[in-house]
Amino acid sequence: MRFIILVVLGFLVQDTIAATLDVRLVIQAGTINLSGATLDARTFSQNTTFQPNSDILIWTTNDDVNLRVVNLDSDPHGFEIDGYTTSFGTIAPGDSSEQNIVLSNAGVFRYFDNLNSPFNAYLGLSGVIHVKDASDTTPYFYWDIREYQELWNAQIIGGSNPALNSYDPEQFTINGNHYPNTVTDPLARVTGNVGNAFKVVVVNNGLSIHSLHFHGYHLSIEADSKYSYTLGRSKDTFPVHPEEHLVLSCTPDKEGEYPVHDHNLVAVTGGGEYSTGMLLTILIDP
Numbered sequence: 001m002r003f004i005i006l007v008v009l010g011f012l013v014q015d016t017i018a019a020t021l022d023v024r025l026v027i028q029a030g031t032i033n034l035s036g037a038t039l040d041a042r043t044f045s046q047n048t049t050f051q052p053n054s055d056i057l058i059w060t061t062n063d064d065v066n067l068r069v070v071n072l073d074s075d076p077h078g079f080e081i082d083g084y085t086t087s088f089g090t091i092a093p094g095d096s097s098e099q100n101i102v103l104s105n106a107g108v109f110r111y112f113d114n115l116n117s118p119f120n121a122y123l124g125l126s127g128v129i130h131v132k133d134a135s136d137t138t139p140y141f142y143w144d145i146r147e148y149q150e151l152w153n154a155q156i157i158g159g160s161n162p163a164l165n166s167y168d169p170e171q172f173t174i175n176g177n178h179y180p181n182t183v184t185d186p187l188a189r190v191t192g193n194v195g196n197a198f199k200v201v202v203v204n205n206g207l208s209i210h211s212l213h214f215h216g217y218h219l220s221i222e223a224d225s226k227y228s229y230t231l232g233r234s235k236d237t238f239p240v241h242p243e244e245h246l247v248l249s250c251t252p253d254k255e256g257e258y259p260v261h262d263h264n265l266v267a268v269t270g271g272g273e274y275s276t277g278m279l280l281t282i283l284i285d286p
């Protein structure tokens with residue numbers, strides 16, 4: 001009897017937490033305006049107008065997601081989620097592909113266009129899925145970091161892939177923004193209070209290693225998709241490799257506004273101008 005009650009309760013709990021979601025991600029072509037440059041890019045977004053960065057999708061464990069990927073670009077594209085088997089196949093221009101997915105494990109997953117790798121993902125067709133446990137009430141902030149070389153975007157969209165060893169990026173973004181626009185992005189800009197824990201999800205969707213340096217606070221590594229032996233380390237600088245993600249946690253011990261930036265200082269420039277790029281601040285109130 002007790003077992004039956006537990007099973008019924010289990011179903012009820014699961015029922016009230018997980019949701020059925022219809023998500024329509026549209027692949028669109030557009031341009032991103034950064035320091036002194038207008039770059040041609042491609043992104044995945046639920047918005048029907050072009051967005052400069054692919055959507056950060058935040059779901060709950062066991063959500064039943066009907067995911068339709070619509071290709072409004074003139075090239076074929078694909079869709080893959082790191083760590084999950086998907087079968088979207090090649091999505092022709094003007095076509096779409098749908099799959100039902102249930103992500104039962106909490107965590108961070110990178111999604112990307114698996115065609116013409118790594119160039120389509122580089123153009124912006126790569127994003128972040130965060131599957132949260134329903135009981136997780138911690139405030140999260142998201143840094144989807146990447147970099148661009150203007151000439152590369154033009155070449156790839158023109159149909160020729162540049163040599164990987166020719167890469168010399170001059171634009172650096174967090175969620176598609178460069179500083180100071182990073183500070184007005186509520187998903188990226190950490191705001192909080194002394195004594196209240198927050199977490200930062202960092203995903204490197206670019207092709208360069210970025211090393212994020214925090215002023216004011218130490219954060220500890222809760223998840224690292226590449227180096228599991230770093231878990232629990234508390235420090236102020238975190239290298240993030242291409243395709244790697246980190247989840248960092250912090251309980252701020254003091255109020256203040258402190259910068260965070262890529263320690264590789266070329267990434268704090270844009271088109272050769274300092275200071276912009278991968279820079280933002282953390283604002284902690286008493």
Ligand SMILES: [Cu+2]
Pocket residue numbers: 213214215261
């Ligand atoms: Cu610094």
